[in-house]
Each structure stands twice: as structure tokens, then as C-alpha cells.
Amino acid sequence: MIRLLLIGIGTGNPDHLTRAATKAMNDADLILLPRKGDAKSDLIDLRRTICAQLLTGPTRIVEFDMPVRAAEPAYLDAVTGWHDAIAGLWMEQAALHLPDGGTMALLVWGDPSLYDSSLRIAARLGPKVDIRVIPGITSIQALTAAHGICLNRLAEPVLITTGRRLREQGWPPGVNDIVVMLDGHCAFRDLPPQDMLIWWGAYLGMDCEELARGPLGEVGPAIVERRAALRARHGWIMDVYLLRRAPAAFN
Known part of the structure; x- marks a missing residue:
């Protein structure tokens, strides 16, 4: 029997790990660290740093090369095949x-339950694998904390979506506040900027944290340029943002 621990590690800052996460790391016999190529070497370096700072016992660390997702036009088919390959490697x-x-x-960015596929991949492993989840700080929590704002307005809902869906389907009906994750193409550029505010953050909780906020029409273009420069500098970027429609005031 294998017990698989999916440990949320927040945004990569060792201070973001809970005591439960630290205990789970030290209780493990083996921690797997995925390598995603030279362009994303900082990502595995962050995981190495977390292990170096928080492991106190004989837990073994093994690195492995992640498979590359096929560049198929059918997005869901490509992701399904990719997840199958990752499960096989585990x-x-x-x-x-x-x-x-x-x-x-496995050390999972943010929380394993929010826009992460570790649990879906783990479901492929069969009945001989006992899966346990240790929750972590999400990028959404880190974003609102960094800006010092509440996620929701009084008695108002918030929708969490992806850049892909925002780009393909536009602003979702029935809500005035959305959090956008996994947006590599700055989908907010396709929205009418009038009476819309944005709170954006990249590398949240890290030494290289970047923040921007304000009316979308004013700060949106600057975020696009800044994001491209940061990606070129670091070789990768993790960012998230909150969009809020009228009334056009910070609250």
C-alpha cells in the first residue's frame, strides 16, 4: 500500500507552509520533485529550498522529469493524455x-483543490493508493493579502475562472467580481475597461513579488508589458488577478 500526500505549499515561500504541511513532509518516506526544463528551473529550486529548510529527518528526495503536454488543438484531449503520463511516472x-x-x-503549488490537477491525476492510481490532502495557502489568498482587500464585496458573490474561459466566453453573466487564474495571454485586454478595476499580482509571497492595481483602462496595458518583461527575466511567471465591475471605486 502506498500513501500519497498532496501537500499544498502556497506560493513557494517556506513561511506559507502550515505546521500540518511541515509535519507531513517529515512523515513522508519519499518526496518527488518534478523537473520542468531549464526555463522553469526556479520552480524546482523553490521546492528544493522548502525541503532544505523544513526537512529534519531521513525523508528521501527524488527528482524526475515531467512529460510535455502535447500541442493538440483539442485541449481536453491533450490534458487527459498528459495526466495519464504523469500518473504513470508517479x-x-x-x-x-x-x-x-x-x-x-508531492509538493503542490497553492492548494491541491483549487485549479490544480494533482487530485485528478492521483485518481488514476487505483485502490492501492491512499490519497491524503494537506491544504495550502492559495494564490487568491496571497493576492488579497498583498493588496489588503477583501475578496468579496458585502453580500456579493465572486466567481473564480480561467483566462481561457474569459477569453473564449467573455465576462460571465450574473457576477460583478471575478478572479482569473491560469491566464497566459492577459484575457482582460478583450474586456471593455470602463468602470472596471483590477488587482494583479505575480510571484506572490516571494522576494520578487510584483503588484499592480487601479482602473483597468489605465493599468491594464502596463500589466501586459510588465508581465512580458518578468517572464523574459525569470523564464516563467505565476500570476493571478481580481476584476471588479461598477461601482468604480475601491471597496
Whole structure:
């Protein structure tokens, strides 16, 4: 029997890990660290730093190369095949390093339950794998904390969506406040900027944290330029933003 721990690590700052997350890391027999190529070496470096600072026992650390998602026009088909390949790699590592069973852990950005596929991948592993989730700080929490704002307005709902859906379907009906994640193409550029505010953050909680806020028509173009420059500098970027429609005032 393999126990799989999906440990939320927030935005990569070791201070963002809960005591439960630190305990789970030290209880694990094996921690898997995925490598995603040279362009994203900072991502695995952050995981290495977390392990170096928080591990106090004999937990083994094993790095493995992540498969590349196929560039298929059918997005869901490409993602499904990619997840199948990742699940196969996890099981290969478990068989190689824990042949008699034990506890294997993965360090998941943010929280494993929010716009992350670790749980969907883990569901492919079968009944002999016991899956446990240790929640983490989400990028949404880090964003609102960094700007010192509430996520929702009084008695108002908030919708969490993706850049892809915002780009393809436009502003969702029935809500005035949305959080947009996984937006590599700045989908807010296609929205009418009148009476719309944005709170944006990248590398939240890290030393290189970047923030911007204000009327979308004024700060939106600057965010696009800034985001491109940051991606070129670091080789990767993680960002998230809150959009809020009328009334046109910070609240």
C-alpha cells in the first residue's frame, strides 16, 4: 500500500507552509520533485529550498522529469493524455523507491483543490493508493493579502475562472467580481475597461513579488508589458488577478 500526500505549499515561500504541511513532509518516506526544463528551473529550486529548510529527518528526495503536454488543438484531449503520463511516472517512482510500500509526497503549488490537477491525476492510481490532502495557502489568498482587500464585496458573490474561459466566453453573466487564474495571454485586454478595476499580482509571497492595481483602462496595458518583461527575466511567471465591475471605486 502506498500513501500519497498532496501537500499544498502556497506560493513557494517556506513561511506559507502550515505546521500540518511541515509535519507531513517529515512523515513522508519519499518526496518527488518534478523537473520542468531549464526555463522553469526556479520552480524546482523553490521546492528544493522548502525541503532544505523544513526537512529534519531521513525523508528521501527524488527528482524526475515531467512529460510535455502535447500541442493538440483539442485541449481536453491533450490534458487527459498528459495526466495519464504523469500518473504513470508517479507509479514508476513509487515502484522503484518504495517497493515495500510507504508514504510518498508531492509538493503542490497553492492548494491541491483549487485549479490544480494533482487530485485528478492521483485518481488514476487505483485502490492501492491512499490519497491524503494537506491544504495550502492559495494564490487568491496571497493576492488579497498583498493588496489588503477583501475578496468579496458585502453580500456579493465572486466567481473564480480561467483566462481561457474569459477569453473564449467573455465576462460571465450574473457576477460583478471575478478572479482569473491560469491566464497566459492577459484575457482582460478583450474586456471593455470602463468602470472596471483590477488587482494583479505575480510571484506572490516571494522576494520578487510584483503588484499592480487601479482602473483597468489605465493599468491594464502596463500589466501586459510588465508581465512580458518578468517572464523574459525569470523564464516563467505565476500570476493571478481580481476584476471588479461598477461601482468604480475601491471597496
